[in-house]
Amino acid sequence: MSQVRNRNNTEKKVVSDEERLTDQQKKELADLKKVHPANEFGGIIGTFLLTFILPVVVYWIWASLEFNEGYLLRPAELSVEGIKAFFVNLYNIVMEHAYPTKQATIIYFSWFFFQAFLQHFVPGRKVLGSPLPGGKRLEYTLNGWASWWITMIAVPAAAYFGLFKATILYDNYGSMLTVVNIWSFVFTFLLKIQAKIQDDEERMSGHFFYDFWMGFARNPRIGSFDLKLFCEARPGLILWVLMNFSIAAKQYETYGFVSISTLLVCAFHAWYIADYYYHEEAILTTMDIITEKFGYMLVYGDLAWVPFTYCFQCYYLYKHLVAGAPIQITIAYALGVVALKCFGFYLFRWVNSQKHEFRRNPDHLIWGKKPDFILTKRGTKLLCSGFWGICRHLNYTGDIILSWAWCLPCLFDSPAPYFYGIYFTTLDLHRCWRDHNACLEKYGDDWRNYCKRVPYVFIPRIF
Template sequence: MEAPRVPRTTELEFGGTWGAACLTLLLPASTFYLLLVSRTAGASLLSLPPFPTFRSLWDPTDLGLVLAWIAAQALLAQAPLGKVTEGTPLRDKTRLQYRINGCHALGVTGVVLGAGLAGGLRLSYVYDHFLQLAFAATLVAFALSLILYLKALVAPQNALAPGGNSGNPIYDFFLGHELNPRIGSFDLKFFCELRPGLLGWAVINMGMLMKEAELRGSPSLAMVLVNGFQLLYVVDALWHEEAVLTTMDIQRDGFGFMLAFGDLAWVPFLYSLQGHFLVTHPHKVSLPAAAGIVLLNGLGYAIFRGANSQKNTFRRNPNDPRVAGLRTIPTATGRRLLVSGWWGLVRHPNYLGDLLMALAWSLPCGLTHALPYFYPIYFLLLLLHREARDERHCLRQYGLAWREYCRKVPFRILPYVY
């Protein structure tokens, strides 16, 4: 039987072709603008810092370091460690297999990094060459996106992404033309989703901590809080790596520039903006304030992890004792919608937890500058857009059942507010 063909994408997102073209240029430009502003004395978002030349950004050594980092993580991802699990059913009802060994990769990376530090590795090099490393990662993201698009042109038609099959090369390059591009059994999207960028984020934060220790004798409490909160997020993501298989990124989005740049450049170099900011703009956090921030991050994490674990457990096995007693709404597709537990509180409780944690990551930087709050502001806009995309998809997929769910759970992210 012939596999079902992916229909042409008719509903274009992000402003269509022009929006995709603008974002392809705007995202890298925004990254460097924010990094440059972070290093200025005033750290004002209204200032226009001097933009570096290509010669000052281009460093073959740093490009080699970025490529070596990605290659090392790719080898660890393919190592015969951990377990092999199946993803959700594809359009042709088949399931792809994925090796789940993120925690093993984290452990090996930590041991190697610790040995390097004991042997005199100067991790503050990351701060000193931050712009050059970010530029190298951007070049890699563009190159990978081009390879992915060209690969998709010769891929089977049923392997294309529902959202990136418009026929317009600019739009499909940005959104991702192929759903699950692979080299043999190596899944490129799954690998990039959590490994080089997420682990890179943790290493970059450590580099910022080491740079602050070099400059001031020891890392500040603010820097320790930022490192600790964000390391918890990274460890949690890798510990629950299998859960990413049920996310929108893996199930519905193609792998193009949007995800490639996000995974390889945006996440490691902008999500670490608070640590980068604190190197140049130290801030003293009192112990009572630190305790309050820790409690806020803990609350956000509890909501985030509880909601995501409940959803993933239910999607994989609705009869699991941990979720079997939850109330549900049947749909015409045969799937059921959770209408109690975390998902009976608001429609996207995981987003609420994410936003509370994002705020906690920025508060150690103080309240005198807006720059460290770029992440929670950006993340709020991202999640609002993502929530709208998810609402449209669920309405198309579940119809009247989704309307019934929305009636029973009227609030989207924040109870009694939105």
């Protein structure tokens, strides 16, 4: 009898929850189940190509760094035979030097599950994320700052006491890359299965490769464990920093010193990630968390692309020699790079902080004044004060400046270490375009009015 009563109460609660939804929220939920056009990232063909080309690009640049002193490998001649020979050579390098060994597999999954353990068990402040379609807000535990320091103490200590060599990540780079490439595909298929079982798929196009790339569910979870936030914020980002440190250790082992260029790059990247965790709550308002579905694009980006390509500057500084020694830069040049880095970081951090504070407290003063904003028909407020009244994406401008500052310690012998700057500039330009289209669809005339009030995107009076 009590079971029947409990079931009736549950049914009443469900009905009550549905009744509380506004017409707009009901429409948002209904729209998620509609078939969506496959019109981003080049559509079906573009996402198919990206899925398989990106791993090849990473192998290519890694092979160039490891086996060609940082000069990009290229076909001996631009002919069918020359291009074929180039890919055969790259394939042979991967099979010989990047085969997924048992050691590399143990290293990576020990790391992956160590970070999962920290995310799940380290205490942290609990906060609610941004409202999702239908008004739902998910709870998150913010323990990234503590987990960062636990890792930054535990891993170097383990190396110091001889549990493994400090160069272990560099020594197993190729094999680990292949392990993560395979895992990214497997993990994405598991996300597909989970979304299907839980009926959590949304905005599906009906085209396999497009949906595989874009994702299936927005916020897949195992209990309270958020899979997207974990992959976005933990194993890849911290592994990137540790990969840098391991390469620096290899440089020290080989030459007896760590160059100023390498020290700068290691410090820049560690500073950036430490700041990321210090402002961890701001992650919850990013496009990746609140808008993107979780598919191969984010899985591969988070687990493979970030740690295995963002370390290319350090990799280049170890492998590229000038007169038989690592690159050396002058103190004056180093100070100039630091100044550029600080300027870019100031823009990136404080522009993002203004928007984050405004979302938390719309009455928070900006530059000593009450914030000016546009109240949309959806009830959302579009900030038009402070940095956000100067340009629509000065945070991206700061991020782009940062990306090039990180490359400059490598000097200019090869384009390989500038991969990050080129990629990140392209990424932010493309993301800005996607943001604009998404906001135009979401806010309509309100967004057009905002663009009239804030006409510049990246650089005041220029662009």
